[in-house]
Amino acid sequence: MRHAVSLRIGPIGFRIGSDWRAPIDQLRSLYRDYPQPYDEVADYTVRLFARRRWRRWIRPSVEIGGDYMLPEAAPLPLRQGLLAAEMAMNLQMALGARRYLLLHASAVERDGRAVLMTGISGAGKSTLATLLAARGWRFMGDEFALLDPQTGLVHAFPRLISLKNEAIAAAQAAWPTARMGPLLASTPKGDIRHMVPDARAIAAMDVPATPALLLFPRYGFAAAVRSVPPAEAFVRMTQASTNYVALGEPGFAALTGLIAGIPSIAIDYPDSDSAVAQVEALCAAR
Amino acid sequence: MDDAAPVTFRADPADARRAAPLDAFTAVYHRRSGITHLLTEPAPQILAILSEHSLSLDALLTRLSQDYDLADPMRDALAARLDELVVAGLVTAS
Numbered sequence: 161m162r163h164a165v166s167l168r169i170g171p172i173g174f175r176i177g178s179d180w181r182a183p184i185d186q187l188r189s190l191y192r193d194y195p196q197p198y199d200e201v202a203d204y205t206v207r208l209f210a211r212r213r214w215r216r217w218i219r220p221s222v223e224i225g226g227d228y229m230l231p232e233a234a235p236l237p238l239r240q241g242l243l244a245a246e247m248a249m250n251l252q253m254a255l256g257a258r259r260y261l262l263l264h265a266s267a268v269e270r271d272g273r274a275v276l277m278t279g280i281s282g283a284g285k286s287t288l289a290t291l292l293a294a295r296g297w298r299f300m301g302d303e304f305a306l307l308d309p310q311t312g313l314v315h316a317f318p319r320l321i322s323l324k325n326e327a328i329a330a331a332q333a334a335w336p337t338a339r340m341g342p343l344l345a346s347t348p349k350g351d352i353r354h355m356v357p358d359a360r361a362i363a364a365m366d367v368p369a370t371p372a373l374l375l376f377p378r379y380g381f382a383a384a385v386r387s388v389p390p391a392e393a394f395v396r397m398t399q400a401s402t403n404y405v406a407l408g409e410p411g412f413a414a415l416t417g418l419i420a421g422i423p424s425i426a427i428d429y430p431d432s433d434s435a436v437a438q439v440e441a442l443c444a445a446r
Numbered sequence: 447m448d449d450a451a452p453v454t455f456r457a458d459p460a461d462a463r464r465a466a467p468l469d470a471f472t473a474v475y476h477r478r479s480g481i482t483h484l485l486t487e488p489a490p491q492i493l494a495i496l497s498e499h500s501l502s503l504d505a506l507l508t509r510l511s512q513d514y515d516l517a518d519p520m521r522d523a524l525a526a527r528l529d530e531l532v533v534a535g536l537v538t539a540s
Contacts, residue, residue, distance in 0.1 A: 391471035416466035
């Protein structure tokens with residue numbers, strides 16, 4: 161590829177190549193404090209490319225590729241090249257990861273204990289993790305929590321925080337000094353802006369944590385807390401894992417061990433302050 | 447034919463599966479297929495018995511009756527559970 165950058169997020173090394181300079185420059189800037197892949201070997205290669213040569217210049221359209229590809233992945237306009245890169249990196253992880261059980265969850269840590277928050281897009285995973293981090297928790301990630309089948313520990317994957325729509329202002333208000341990427345307006349997921357995790361999250365990203373609480377947050381409802389039965393939590397987490405089936409028995413052992421070892425709780429919340437208070441209260445009670 | 451041998455049921459040996467009790471459900475990983483199943487009673491007990499013995503429906507019912515207080519309608523229910531386990535690939539009928 162004409163332009164390329166390598167970086168490591170948690171234990172995962174990436175090499176991102178692009179037909180265009182702009183997305184790589186944005187990645188270099190936003191990931192400037194991240195280390196290089198271990199031994200300079202990237203686990204995954206990501207490619208941002210023009211399907212036809214003239215598409216580099218005329219209405220430039222970014223196709224997403226790499227070691228793993230989805231044939232139906234729609235191209236994005238070049239002004240959303242950063243989003244294309246992040247989506248492609250996520251895709252490589254989702255389809256390729258074998259060393260860890262990937263849980264589609266955000267995660268924060270305090271005193272070595274991790275709170276995992278899972279849910280559909282819009283449930284508030286990223287916002288909650290960001291707000292908790294602003295109140296002293298260590299941010300571990302807003303997209304994937306990496307569960308190590310060997311140890312049962314959760315490893316951080318603190319990629320850029322993907323904030324959508326009203327979450328952008330909420331996160332900026334909580335963390336006004338955070339570095340931000342460009343506003344990507346009118347993407348397929350609405351307005352998106354990336355926030356760089358704080359220095360502590362990056363410095364400690366190689367430090368795993370012991371899972372302590374599994375939360376299923378749901379935004380837009382009156383505040384409520386409900387214990388989730390283990391079988392329901394197990395089924396929901398098999399659906400929230402992109403590689404549960406691929407991992408086979410180690411994935412089964414890791415996930416049943418996680419569910420058996422920590423409480424699973426659903427929280428409904430009307431606003432972010434309520435959610436943060438609910439999480440703090442649940443953690444204080446344990 | 448009236449004198450045909452009854453259908454017998456058999457499960458893979460116990461070490462062909464990995465079970466994790468969750469609550470009313472038990473998660474079972476079937477090593478041969480790589481499929482995860484969620485089972486409720488009496489399915490785990492049926493699998494445990496059929497892992498050691500190849501049994502007909504009536505013989506299995508008798509065996510289960512030794513451990514459980516079973517009512518008469520249990521035979522139809524047991525047949526239904528066995529059909530489900532056969533469809534799931536955890537039990538074979540021959």
